[in-house]
Amino acid sequence: MRYFRTLGATVLATATGLALIGTACTGAAVASPASLYAPSALVLAVGEGDSPETATIVRAVTLSCAPVPGGTHPSPESACAELAATGGDLGALTVLAGGRPCTREWAPVTVTGDGVWQGRRVSWSETYGNAxxxxxxxxxxAALSF
Known part of the structure; x- marks a missing residue:
């Protein structure tokens, strides 16, 4: 009889301990992503000057591409589509559009892009002779008017 009382107490203690462990495990915070999409958000800036470090910023906009295009960029849908086509490579977006003549005036303008594209850090800058x-x-x- 004494054996059954000791065994009963052990079973009760074990069951109570397991119940407490189960409660602790279910009450713990589970890490979960804040979104189903990897972040894709950039800050684009246009500045007067020939260096990103010394240019005077004239205009800056935000561009967010996931889950839907948005931000203060003038045409976020087009900009996000272009970025998606290049895999977020801002440097690949520089094109020479034919049929648009420009003067040879030297009034340097620098464009910068910093942020995250599909969870990967990106940073880019390019300087042009004039606006x-x-x-x-x-x-x-990068076609931000100012």
Whole structure:
């Protein structure tokens, strides 16, 4: 009889311990992603000057591409589509648009893009001879008027 009382107490203690462990495990915070999409958000800036470090910022916009295009960019849908086509490579967006003549005036304009594309850090800058060249050689992502 004494054996059964000791065994009963052991079973009760074990059951109570397992119940407490189960409660602790279910009450713990489980890490879960905040979104189903990897972050894709950039800050694009246009500055007057020939260096990203010394250019005077004239205009800056935000561009968010996931889950839907948005931000303060003038055409986020086009810009996000262009970025998606290049896998987020801002440098690949520089094109030479034919048929648009520009003067050879030297008034340097620098465009920068910093942020995250599909969870990967990106940073880019490009300097153009003047604002006309900027508009002639950039896609919708960097074509920020000022």
């Amino acid at each position: 006309c060249e900027l508009r002639a050689r950039t896609a919708a992502v």
